[in-house]
Amino acid sequence: MTTPSTTPSFLAGVLLRMAIPCAILAAGWFGFQRLAGEVERPPLPEPKEVLLRSRIEEIAIVDYPVVVKTHAVVQAHNRITLTSQVSGTVAKTSPFFEVGAYFKKGDVLVEIDQRDYQTALAIAESELAAAKSELKLAVIVEKRKLKLVESNAVPQGEVETASASREQAQANVALAETNVEQAKLNLQRTKFVAPFDGRVISKLIGIGQLAGQNAPLGEIFAIDYVEVRLPVSGEQRDYLDLPEFPDDSPLAVRLQDGIQQSNDSIWEGTIVRTEGVLDADSRDLFAIARIDDPFGRESGKPPLRIGQPVIASIDGKVLHDVIALPRGAVRELDQVVLVDRADQTLLPLQVKTLWSDAEKVIVSSAAIPPGMWLATTPMPFTPKGAKIEIIPPADAAITIADSTSTKSDENATN
Template sequence: MLLRILIPIVILCIGALAAWRAGIPVEEPKPEPSAPQVLKTEILELQRTDFQVMLNSQGTVRAHFTTTLTPQVAGTISTVSANFEDGAFFKKDDILAELDPADFKVAVSAAESGLARAQAALIQEEARAKQARLNWDDLGYEEEPSDLVLRIPQMKEAKANVDAAQADLEQALRNLDRTKIRAPFDGRVQKRVIGLGQAVGSSTPLGEIFATDFAEIRLPLSPRQLPFVRLPSKEGDPELKVTLRDALAGTDSQGWDAKIVRTEGALDEASRELFAIARIDDPFGVESGKRPLLIGQPVRATIQGVMLEDVFVLPRHALRGVNRIYLVDKLQPTIVRNQIEPVWSDEQVLVVRDGLEVGQWLSVTRLPYAPDGAPVEIVKPGTEAASAAESAAEKPVRAGS
């Protein structure tokens, strides 16, 4: 039995050896052509729709009004309010600090005495002028008496002295009132720099304060973004809605509603960006009780842009290379490569106006290599075949395949 198997093999080997020695070429068997590989893909049927553009920007919270608090008169700090501590809130006209009022009370008393003397002198001059008129009439003069005879210049001087004394008193009262340093607006203390017993002048800084009625955020917009947003440029233009989120927190952080109220009048020289000013009311949650923002806090902003009408909205992961997508021919079905020109794009979507038709099939599965005309099999999302197609697409592809 073994000889029957070995003899044909030996004869075949001898024949091949003889043909090789004789130089006769031996024809190698040709491999059978393999059937073309069928790619599996999910599809999205294209439809026209309207798309709301949302622009992303970022900025830093700043107080719309910050000032250095200074006294209007010189003196010694005698009282510091609890509302004049770092971070404390205060209302307009709250007394934040007081100067020693003793010297100013003395000045008020002196001004009151000066006013009383001036008023007494005026009364005396009025009496003298009246008596001078009576004397002139008693003497029987027919012509009118002169101003000097009637003591009119003396009366004017006495009235001027009364007015000056009244002004001195009013000034003394104002200075006394200014010993109480009041808040010029509703706000918050950023930093206090004075203490009890400190002597201050009329220009000595007492601390830094800022208003709390609203805050502002300066948001840069790039030249690419500007055509897709209608910014208010003058008073009366409609305000633009903005949603703010803490840039230091996660994507699920609490949001704040704001609005763009104006723009700066010039582009930034370095970046060519235009800065829009967003305003947020009650940023510290005094009235609303919401989580407060902080001055200097970085925030991410989402700005409501224009509405793009009658466009195709494609998922960004369907993009293949530079502005290329894969369509699927409905009749075959096979791959049809197509170039697009997006009018808008972001991290999630591409928006296309021209070059596509309603009802076309878009391949949304990652395909490692899909030439024009490659056959495909349509799979439903979430099926086992779709998962296998995604896994195959994630494997590295050899160069030239």
């Protein structure tokens, strides 16, 4: 008798159930072997050679005159406020006493009603005449008493009284004379006379207006010359011979308009003195420059106005045996790139700056090795000893990107 577990159909089912996992395992192993095999890849292209390019400039040893530039504002050397010394009604103002108007020394700018002061002068002069009459009478009385006392006609006391009366009359005359002088002075002060040639900044009073004593009437300034306070830093002072004493030679200075850079007008002046203290905030020393005829009334030049910002150029010392590098060729204030003439390789170099301005950086001639050019084109990297291609002077339109891309295209084509 056959058991169910040993029948052929049962054995076939067991084999079928075992065959399916084996088939899956075989397929997985085959796929792994397939994927694990070496994939054939195309060879990588060789890196393209990039050659740096730059323009160059000759390096020359020169004598460089230092020009110190600083900024300042023009100011009047004599600026005053007209103040009334007497009170009264304004009777007259000069046509020269208008804002911006010119006037000359001695011009009457404002006149106060004089009638009260003319009357006061007349009274003072009358009092002086009366005092002189009293003095004359007192002198006559004293002389008479002195003659009578010699003959004992009058007592000595009357003589002393007469002498005292004469002394009192003399004092009254002196007081009356002082009152007359004061009245004349007050009358003179009703006219405000210009103390110098100048211009009017402001007018604070008009005809018919009451001017009190010590009341401001307007503001004026002198126009014979102007002054400019030029701040000079400690570094700049090392290259300037600023006048320190009255007999020191003045230093030339040129002024340009600080607002309109396109204005090519230049005003010549001289530094005549320096202030005795350093500025508390900046520690700068202020040099005082003087510019004659600022409004061009004699020279015909454009006016240099009060309050105008200016750029001052001061002639300084001359640096001997130095190299003047273009500012654009100096990176990070002290980094330059040189090109060896022999093999045209790069040499990055750090230099010590002696002086610098908006256009040039000055270094000692010993700071640059001989036989070098100066690379003036900005480059993305400057490895020491790297070969460089010189850009001809006529090839001014080529940039760094153009030059590197052009060189790469040429290498790819080759």
